[in-house]
Amino acid sequence: MTAAERGFRAAFGYGPAGVWRAPGRINVIGEHTDYNDGFVLPVALPHAVTVAAAPRTDGRLRFRSAQAAEAFEADALPRPGTVAGWAAYPAGALWALAEEGRPAGGLDLFADGTVPTGAGLSSSAALVCATLLAASGDDPPEPRETARLARRAENDFVGMPCGIMDQSASMLSREGHALFLDTRTLVPEHVPFDPAARGLTLLVVDTRAPHRLVDGAYAERRRTCEEAARLLGVAALRDVTDLPGALAALPDDLTRRRVRHVVTENARVLEAVELLRAGAVDALGPLLTASHASLRDDYEVSVPEVDTAVDTALDAGSLGARITGGGFGGCVIALVGTDRAEAVADAVRRAYKERGFTEPAFFPTVPSAGAHRLS
Incomplete structure (x- = not known):
């Protein structure tokens, strides 16, 4: 039961x-x-x-x-x-x-x-x-x-x-x-996505930073993207194929940064899928890190606790790390050699303690099954 x-x-x-x-x-x-x-x-x-x-x-x-x-x-x-x-x-x-x-x-x-x-x-x-x-x-x-x-x-x-x-x-x-x-x-x-078969762990870091999505910031970014698509004459930003031309056509720097994130993030997803199809799980690291930089700088959804976890995980030997989810708090993922996972977690704990942040939580995760009836 x-x-x-x-x-x-x-x-x-x-x-x-x-x-x-x-x-x-x-x-x-x-x-x-x-x-x-x-x-x-x-x-x-x-x-x-x-x-x-x-x-x-x-x-x-x-x-x-x-x-x-x-x-x-x-x-x-x-x-x-x-x-x-x-x-x-x-x-x-x-x-x-x-x-x-x-x-x-x-x-x-x-x-x-x-x-x-x-x-x-x-x-x-x-x-x-x-x-x-x-x-x-x-x-x-x-x-x-x-x-x-x-x-x-x-x-x-x-x-x-x-x-x-x-x-x-x-x-x-x-x-x-x-x-x-x-x-x-x-x-x-x-x-197929099996990090363990390559000696890797997908480590989740719950930063314990307050996760704030319904305060309007998420909705504001969505509105900005919809307005940018209207200005560019496309149904949605996934239809932008000429990024430099699109950025030149937009009226302000904030909108340009939001659009640049979405367009480059779509490209990173497609590249990641090709790597997984080829079984090259260990090559995902740079894409994860580039995604975080884009979310931090262009989409502006990171917070100090998240950046600390990402930077520390990378310094401690992770292949790549990034914020995951809507942002403004929440979790970080790090792709790390299984033999280094605990060392990465320890390094993040120390960095949080030094900065006076709430102690984070960690768990390795594996791709699991979707929703179903149990009984």
């Missing part, structure tokens, strides 16, 4: 109809490209959100979480913008289903997660995806459709203007592979 099922029984006094699991994600490369119709290369984490759930016939919603003290109850499906905190995500999932003509009715749900919250590892997308599967029971939408519904829940119910990478990674990923996704066509390619 899973912890989610035990929690469900304790909360509601009966057993769930089923248990579903959806993973968080880490993005290998391709940051802030998804809402520009670009390319991304995430992997699903072993860390996941598990939900135990059972349908109700009276339209009532009751949500509980092992990680949150506050419970949520409602007699009917709430409207967008009316639910605060963690419960907005499962409520948004049910709203998205109803908006698409698949009303779920009432639901009892207990959520239990191992994805670190506030670290930029998509715990919210995992919760939405798991809820969509649970509410759909024996007739779930196909995985790409579930990812689209999850994005709609976050965009239109919660109010987070994210792209579709997080939800796609949670739904579509395969064990031992990175997910190469063209976010315009949503056609996935599963590219």
Whole structure:
């Protein structure tokens, strides 16, 4: 019996109809490209959100979480913008289903997660995806459709203007592979990615820097990109093929830097995919580091804790390192020889202590499976 099922029984006094699991994600490369119709290369984490759930016939919603003290109850499906905190995500999932003509009715749900919250590892997308599967029971939408519904829940119910990478990674990923996704066509390619076979570790550093995405900075960057695409006469920045010409046509330096990041980041994703297809995992390092420099300088989404982790990891022998996720805090990934992983972690700990930062957390990760029903 899973912890989610035990929690469900304790909360509601009966057993769930089923248990579903959806993973968080880490993005290998391709940051802030998804809402520009670009390319991304995430992997699903072993860390996941598990939900135990059972349908109700009276339209009532009751949500509980092992990680949150506050419970949520409602007699009917709430409207967008009316639910605060963690419960907005499962409520948004049910709203998205109803908006698409698949009303779920009432639901009892207990959520239990191992994805670190506030670290930029998509715990919210995992919760939405798991809820969509649970509410759909024996007739779930196909995985790409579930990812689209999850994005709609976050965009239109919660109010987070994210792209579709997080939800796609949670739904579509395969064990031992990175997910190469063209976010315009949503056609996935599963590219073999096995760092351990080359004596390497993908080390995740949770910087413990506050992760601030809903304060407007993320939305501001998205608006800048959309306006730049309008000025350049393209549907999205992924369509820019002449970067020098595009930069010359833009009116200000800030917009030019934002566009330069998106265009060069798309190119780095395509190069990374070619390296993985060739089995050259160890050659990814310089692309990761170049991605971080672009996110730090052109997109301006880094913070001192993140830069310290990246610089220290590189100085300690990592092949490459970068911020991952939306930025403004969150996590760093470092590609490092497995025999050097602990030394890199120790060096980052020392650097944080010297600067008075909160002690970071570390975990190695491997590409894992996407969302599925457990029982």
